[in-house]
Amino acid sequence: MINASKEKKNKIIDNIFKFFFLAMAILSSSFIVILVLFIFMKGISPFLPGYEFGQVDIISFLFGTTYRQDQGIYGVGFIVINTIISAFASLLLSFPISVLCALFIVKIAPKKIGEIMKSVVELLASVPSIVYGVFASGVIVIFVKWLASIFGVTTAGGSSLLAVIILLAIMIFPTITSMSITAIQAVDKDLEHASLALGATKTQTNFKVVLTSAKSGIFAGAILGIGRAFGEATAVSMVAGNKLFGPTFDLFDITRTLTSTMLAGLKETSGLDYDIRFSVGIVLLFVIFFSNWLLNLLKDRIGKNS
């Protein structure tokens, strides 16, 4: 009798815990829904009629080429282009370096040096973005200024599109490298042996067999890297310069990205200028989503060819 009631009690406790764990898991995963929902609600409110600070025209917001907080002109069209330019240019710069560095670590370097290089990459990955920002506004900016003086161009103290690209390239380097390391390590040894047995040298095998077999994983690293480049905020804001109109194609001209727009002049702002940052946030989410989708399509196509 006693045993039975105890068992019943245990069963109830067991069920309570099960539901508690389930509830927590649902809570954790519902944050993404809450996040998107609330930012959407707040972000589209300036475009709806009856908005308390004066309705904003959504067409001129999405395709505008001027963003002036002081005059209340908000157009993010050129900022989207700027963001895409800086992110893809940094990927272009960083991708070959990262992949070859990963190849070096896994296949070419002596074991000891490979281990050390792996730690270097891990350390770079753990450097917080604010430290990258300090480094960028102290070193990269000087480098860009020097480069500009060679070409006979003047820059706004070194803050420029080029500075943003170099900064982002350094920041996404550890992301792409560590993903590539995993991908290269996973390449089937038999493939390599087959290539070597056919008379290819070790280097030819590394470049032609290993890299092509690992391309799907390497590409995943690139997607992750560009996601980081799109979302990077503080460090980019410190060297972007926040141009009022655009788009910027000149490497030595100042630029403006979606994230630097969201942070610019946040200290003393309210009303529409504050709410519009949520709209910019939605645009940022869309840009990330679409570039991810496009790159994933590309990845699948590349994957099928092999």
Added chain:
Amino acid sequence: MSRQVKDNILNGITYLCAFLGVLFLGSILVYVLTNGLKLINWDLIKNDYWSQNYLVAVTDNEPKEFTCDSCNGYFSTKWGVSFTDEVTSHKENVITIEYIAPGSPFENLTSLTAGDMYGTTIPVDEGYMIEKLDYIDSQGNAAIGGKILKQDAKALQESLDDASEITSIYIQSPGEGIRGSLIATLYLILISLVISLPIGIASAIYLNEYADKSKMNRLIRQGIETLTGVPSIVYGLMGVSVLFPVTTVFGATGTSILLGGLTMAIILLPTIIRSVEEALIVVPQSLRDASLSLGATKSQTIFKVVLPCCMNGILTGVLLSIGRVIGESAALIYTMGTFISDNPVVNGPATSLSLMIWSFMSAEQPNFELACAISIIILAVVLVLNIIVKIVGKKLSKNFV
């Protein structure tokens, strides 16, 4: 071109790429160390950020004879205080107190500012800066000295030795310290972990111990994984719009440490869930089976057998989270504000160490030296945390081999 040459060139390029990686890390470290290392001392951690001005009088207004053996600066033998010239990180020349001899009138200074402060003792220490000195000289005439007369430490010491009586001293506390931000960072870590750990551990337990491959569970996992890809600045927006009403219950009126902590808690969730899950997977199924077959219920098994086995995983999650909180800036700019507070309270605005850097780097005159000094502290903490995580991780994989 022969194959050999071609291979060597290709290999050489990979060496170059690896060298670039070392160069990135090296130049970051060299830059912050060369610029910030000289500011790293106990004063940086102890001091407030904002310097305070005091108008003070000496209580014991009588020159005596003092000696100082170890003073490098200019020592006033009559008043027992030594001055040195220093340059602040704002490139400003100041006269600072280097040493106060025991029994010196400078040991006991009282405020002359009208109001509540009047007559209270101002604890003046080494590092305080002398702005202006009003005194009666040896001829009995009123005279002034100090920084505002463009005097240096030597001239100030000569003026002071000439004084028969000190009327008032205008003094400035050193400032440029990180004490307030350090406390705020600790609060932030504490709040975010207290909220994030239970939710994270419970979610990981559900995903690993209970969840079957049903559609709902796949959706739950998908939701948590998507959180990882969201840029941190977007979390800042979420904090302001979703979590702000929660903090108003606790008396917050705008940005606050509490709001920052709640936002960080959500940012940390995927990290904690992943580290705990990785530890849960390693726990052998036979342990669970043994516990269940002895008559323990599932929840008893989880709390008494499974969880104690994955303490290392929880520790890893905590350490990674601390590193993330210390380094986070974008989300916190929205939720904690950028005003540096020397006396942070949980429901008021303050800055973490990273935010502090952002706060004065985005100002008119960026202070690179202080930014680098704080960067050194942040990097040191992150480095130590990473090393501990590695050691813990090695132990974890050994546990069940």
